[in-house]
Amino acid sequence: MAKVTVKSLYKIYGPRPQKALPLVKQGISKEELLKKTGNGIGINDANFDVEEGEIFVVMGLSGSGKSTLIRCLNRLIEPTAGEIYIDDQNIVGCSDEVLLQVRRKKIAMVFQHFALFPHRTVAENVAYGLEVQKVPPTERIKKAYEALEMVGLSGYEESFPSELSGGMQQRVGLARALATEADILLMDEAFSALDPLIRTEMQDELIALQERMKKTIIFITHDLDEALKIGDRIAIMKEGVVVQIGTPEEILDHPADDYVRAFIKDVNRAKVLTASAVMKKPDGIVTLKDGIRVAMRKMEEVGISSIFVVDKARILQGIVTIDDAIDALKRGETSLQAIINKEIETTDGDTPLLDLMPTAIKTKYPIAVINESNRLLGIIVRVSVLAGILGEEAESND
Amino acid sequence: MIRLPLGEYFEAFIDLLKDNFDPFFKGMKKGVLAIIDHIEDFLHFIPWWLLIILVAVLAWRLSGKKLGILSAVGLYIIYSIDLWSEMIDTLSLVFSATFLALVIGIPLGIWMAKNDMTERIVKPILDFMQTMPAFVYLIPSVIFFGLGKMPGAIATIIFAMPPVVRLTNLGIRQVPEDVVEAATSFGSTSGQMLLKVQIPLAMPTILAGVNQTIMLSLSMVVISAMIGARGLGEVVLSGVTQMQIGDGFEGGIAVVILAIVLDRITQAVGTRTNAKKTS
Ligand SMILES: Nc1ncnc2c1ncn2[C@@H]1O[C@H](COP(=O)(O)OP(=O)(O)OP(=O)(O)O)[C@@H](O)[C@H]1O
Numbered sequence: 001m002a003k004v005t006v007k008s009l010y011k012i013y014g015p016r017p018q019k020a021l022p023l024v025k026q027g028i029s030k031e032e033l034l035k036k037t038g039n040g041i042g043i044n045d046a047n048f049d050v051e052e053g054e055i056f057v058v059m060g061l062s063g064s065g066k067s068t069l070i071r072c073l074n075r076l077i078e079p080t081a082g083e084i085y086i087d088d089q090n091i092v093g094c095s096d097e098v099l100l101q102v103r104r105k106k107i108a109m110v111f112q113h114f115a116l117f118p119h120r121t122v123a124e125n126v127a128y129g130l131e132v133q134k135v136p137p138t139e140r141i142k143k144a145y146e147a148l149e150m151v152g153l154s155g156y157e158e159s160f161p162s163e164l165s166g167g168m169q170q171r172v173g174l175a176r177a178l179a180t181e182a183d184i185l186l187m188d189e190a191f192s193a194l195d196p197l198i199r200t201e202m203q204d205e206l207i208a209l210q211e212r213m214k215k216t217i218i219f220i221t222h223d224l225d226e227a228l229k230i231g232d233r234i235a236i237m238k239e240g241v242v243v244q245i246g247t248p249e250e251i252l253d254h255p256a257d258d259y260v261r262a263f264i265k266d267v268n269r270a271k272v273l274t275a276s277a278v279m280k281k282p283d284g285i286v287t288l289k290d291g292i293r294v295a296m297r298k299m300e301e302v303g304i305s306s307i308f309v310v311d312k313a314r315i316l317q318g319i320v321t322i323d324d325a326i327d328a329l330k331r332g333e334t335s336l337q338a339i340i341n342k343e344i345e346t347t348d349g350d351t352p353l354l355d356l357m358p359t360a361i362k363t364k365y366p367i368a369v370i371n372e373s374n375r376l377l378g379i380i381v382r383v384s385v386l387a388g389i390l391g392e393e394a395e396s397n398d
Numbered sequence: 399m400i401r402l403p404l405g406e407y408f409e410a411f412i413d414l415l416k417d418n419f420d421p422f423f424k425g426m427k428k429g430v431l432a433i434i435d436h437i438e439d440f441l442h443f444i445p446w447w448l449l450i451i452l453v454a455v456l457a458w459r460l461s462g463k464k465l466g467i468l469s470a471v472g473l474y475i476i477y478s479i480d481l482w483s484e485m486i487d488t489l490s491l492v493f494s495a496t497f498l499a500l501v502i503g504i505p506l507g508i509w510m511a512k513n514d515m516t517e518r519i520v521k522p523i524l525d526f527m528q529t530m531p532a533f534v535y536l537i538p539s540v541i542f543f544g545l546g547k548m549p550g551a552i553a554t555i556i557f558a559m560p561p562v563v564r565l566t567n568l569g570i571r572q573v574p575e576d577v578v579e580a581a582t583s584f585g586s587t588s589g590q591m592l593l594k595v596q597i598p599l600a601m602p603t604i605l606a607g608v609n610q611t612i613m614l615s616l617s618m619v620v621i622s623a624m625i626g627a628r629g630l631g632e633v634v635l636s637g638v639t640q641m642q643i644g645d646g647f648e649g650g651i652a653v654v655i656l657a658i659v660l661d662r663i664t665q666a667v668g669t670r671t672n673a674k675k676t677s
């Protein structure tokens with residue numbers, strides 16, 4: 001079930017937005033609307049679901065409405081029309097009391113420029129969300145210390161924010177959001193104000209934290225590399241419209257329009273695309289009990305010179321080549337066990353293509369993609385590594 | 399040319415107020431006088447040497463040895479030129495007027511900061527209050543409250559209130575927007591926002607307003623003396639009107655000393671609150 005659902009969401013800035021709404025629904029352009037009524041379009045008919053435990057990234061050029069969108073989700077900005085369901089509760093048009101509870105218990109936010117309270121210590125900053133809920137001081141400070149430990153800031157609890165570096169300040173921002181134990185985190189360009197190195201570090205840490213905490217995160221960024229790195233799914237916005245939503249691979253492989261294509265053109269595909277994106281279903285596989293004859297017939301059928309062997313739970317056992325099979329048959333062997341070659345290259349699905357390249361170049365056989373229990377998920381042949389890196393053009397040319 | 403009878407309208411308006419709201423003004427007078435009298439009684443009750451020590455210690459703690467010594471020496475000079483009792487009268491008037499100006503001014507400033515409409519209405523009134531020569535407030539004050547310290551206090555409050563209102567408004571509006579957003583996003587009520595975030599962050603600015611309000615109150619002492627308020631103002635005024643240069647000079651020096659001590663001490667409070675959050 002979706003954690004957050006956004007339906008037909010509109011935000012129109014300027015005077016009397018309700019009057020401008022029908023025009024926007026009719027598809028008036030941004031410039032025309034501004035000329036006609038003086039209104040600006042912040043969000044234009046956004047629809048999407050965010051699943052529990054997912055990192056949902058929103059990308060787009062400056063002014064495309066990312067901040068507006070994320071601020072509608074906790075109603076820091078009042079939507080003009082539409083519905084936003086948080087755990088099945090529509091927070092558009094709900095009572096102030098409900099909204100307050102949603103903000104206190106369900107959603108926490110991390111800000112681009114940290115937005116810490118300069119007059120409070122780090123621990124008091126982190127405890128703020130609990131303080132407004134009237135959690136007793138000892139308890140909330142204890143939770144604040146725990147949250148600070150999670151983000152690696154133990155020892156700085158009694159410092160003031162101004163004494164910390166930018167990266168550390170944003171850790172405080174993150175701890176402040178974690179301390180309320182809200183399920184949903186909103187992060188508006190949370191790492192954009194940091195140096196590249198610190199930024200990478202924070203991204204890694206967010207990913208690591210997410211492994212443990214399984215929050216639902218809505219993350220805004222300008223930066224495609226960041227989006228591809230941390231996003232389970234990415235939404236791309238243009239002038240208030242969500243033009244495409246998909247996994248990083250989907251976006252890279254099938255950009256919806258030229259705007260998206262322009263976005264992704266500089267991306268280093270080798271870094272982004274993973275093994276699972278380019279692997280294919282093996283043309284044929286054999287199980288141990290099938291024997292040499294079956295293996296040979298299957299190889300002949302599809303015209304391959306080697307075939308992967310699995311057991312009946314699809315656990316990878318090794319590979320058998322056509323030459324070995326012919327030799328074995330001549331010797332009168334029938335069982336695959338004798339000729340199975342266990343010296344094969346394997347990888348998990350998340351390995352970037354960049355890391356697979358050296359292996360792909362030197363190996364004689366396809367690379368097997370397996371999961372943590374050695375189940376065979378798919379295979380990668382050398383040519384698909386290259387095709388993956390070259391991307392669309394390569395595909396459309398062949 | 400037709401003469402616009404502005405003055406007559408104003409007079410009629412004041413008469414109307416006086417005729418219809420007399421009980422209100424009487425009650426107000428009673429309340430304000432009670433405050434002034436209490437402060438006066440209290441300050442007169444403290445022996446002069448104890449007050450000097452208290453002020454000096456306060457100044458020392460807030461700022462340092464230098465201000466501590468300066469305050470002690472300054473106040474001792476006032477004592478030694480035999481103006482202690484007048485100084486206490488003046489101080490009481492300044493404190494009462496400041497107290498009332500803050501009680502009205504700070505909430506008004508907060509309201510202005512939270513409500514654009516209020517700001518739009520109050521701002522021109524504040525401009526008017528500040529540019530109008532202070533003497534002008536004396537006339538209606540006397541009409542409503544008779545002679546003595548009451549009209550002096552009222553005129554002083556009106557004259558001294560604008561800075562604290564303005565600076566409270568400014569201080570709260572200057573709190574960075576994303577900090578306010580952060581507080582909102584964690585589910586602050588507007589009261590929590592005000593008490594936990596906006597006022598603490600606006601505090602240095604509000605204190606600058608308090609400082610200005612105190613200084614403006616003090617600047618009113620001579621003017622209020624004209625309508626019978628006692629204290630250092632009276633000394634200066636009689637020095638001027640009776641051509642007693644020496645007495646007038648001594649009164650003036652006492653006002654200056656009081657001004658410096660009050661100014662430095664309130665400023666020190668301001669810088670301390672500032673220092674705490676950036677340390
Ligand atoms: N308070 C406002 N009043 C009027 N127009 C606004 C307001 N806030 C944003 N807008 C407009 O709405 C559009 C979307 O702004 P928004 O801040 O959501 O963009 P963004 O994608 O977050 O941009 P950035 O990457 O620069 O942060 C812009 O055209 C902006 O000018």
Ligand SMILES: [Mg+2]
Pocket residue numbers: 066067068
């Ligand atoms: Mg933005």
